[in-house]
Amino acid sequence: MFNVIDKIIGGSVFLWVGRDRFAQFQKFFASAGLDSPIIADAALIVAAGLEVFAFVLFAGALLHFMKNRIETSRSWFFLGIVFTLVIFTIFSIGDHIFGDRFELLEHTLFWFITLISWVVYNRLEGVEGENLGIERKQKLGAVAVALFLVIVTSVSVFDYNENFFHRRTSALETEMVGENLYKISFPFLGGSIVFEKSLAKFKEENPNLRIIQLYTVPNPLRLKKADSLIFYIVTEEKS
């Protein structure tokens, strides 16, 4: 269903980011020498059509399942599975053609999950329902521990939000690390606003300097996850 919604919305709007599939398809086909947007449109419509039918079939299976029509639900589910397998097979063929090995792995895994879902669904048909009741004492103990942990976690999260959200927007201090060389280390919350504010602050504090280069420290030079974005400002004196 959300795949279908993603195709309807297309781009990024308030409360929905999704993925711009048109741009992705257009770039894929353009890389294979097919620049016309009609081809990307047609391919996207075919993919969306298959997704629609898979969605309708799974939704129907769920509806019949809720109404305890087990055999009908199974039939709808099976057809949903077939549509999904067809979709991922087509996507995998596309991944080979367009040379996208990561997407090939992704689609193969989804294909595999679809296949396994069908096996599990079939295997569960013969399984006897077990009594899932829990002892009252253990239930109370679990609730108490869970409640305690939820309170501790929530306090920690809200406290962090209260004290550190300013990192999302505050300008950063620059550190002089060499002649005409300054370092800015980003917190994980920092984004383009922090970057721009930090640059403005630096320029304001150093009106006699001209920025001649910014150098972003590449990942191999960072301390794994402990370092977020780091960049250096290379300057020269204004003549």
Place this chain on the structure above:
Amino acid sequence: MREKNIIRLAILVFWTFFWGLSVMDKIIPDVHCLWVGKDFYALFVKFFGSLGLKNPIFATIALASISAIEVLNFVFYLLAGFNFLRGDEAQTQKWFFRAIFSSMTLFALFSIGDQVFGDRFQLLEHGLFWIVLVASWIVFNFVANIEDKPIMLNGSKSVILVGVVMTIFISFSIKSFSSRTLSNIDSPVMGIEVVDGVYKFDFPFLADKIVWEKTINNFKKEHPELKINYIYTGPGELNSKKKTHMLLYVFTEAV
């Protein structure tokens, strides 16, 4: 066709295309019209180069050997599919087992290579493909034992109707979105002055190098009073997750 045969056919079709296209990728080594593929030769040359084996003959021999196993895989799956369509269960099983076994051997070899060359991501990738192969074999055999039940599709007309109506609606939506955003392919991006003398350009997903060139040329035309000192590509950390494709900052000063 019966339920279990549809699942078995789906498995055979998937792996036949997988290996068939892998072989095709080796036959077509470069980018051509209607085929992009992956440059495995370059990948192998780099891998062997990192081991100190700079002579391209090592990469060429390794790639030719891998391709030969891939060809075997493809032929085995093709024969399994052919026998399956003929309804010869015994021959299908035999060819399918050979296909799965040779594919697993290939992914085992790839995994050894990944360890030797220290590529942990490819090791994960090949490990996952290996497990999917094992699972495919299990499912292929598992379906032989399940009871075939009739497919009861009450209200199939309404499924088709709902599906067709939704597809038509989505088609219009896709067409409208593509018409609205297609201009992003070759339109210059407009900059915003975010800091004194520093302009930010928020590139859309459809933009490519042509858009970059047009953007810079357009900026220079619109601002003859400014000299570009430096162009900085914003790293991924500056993007608001998936919303932004690429950020570009242009540092200028008055002429």
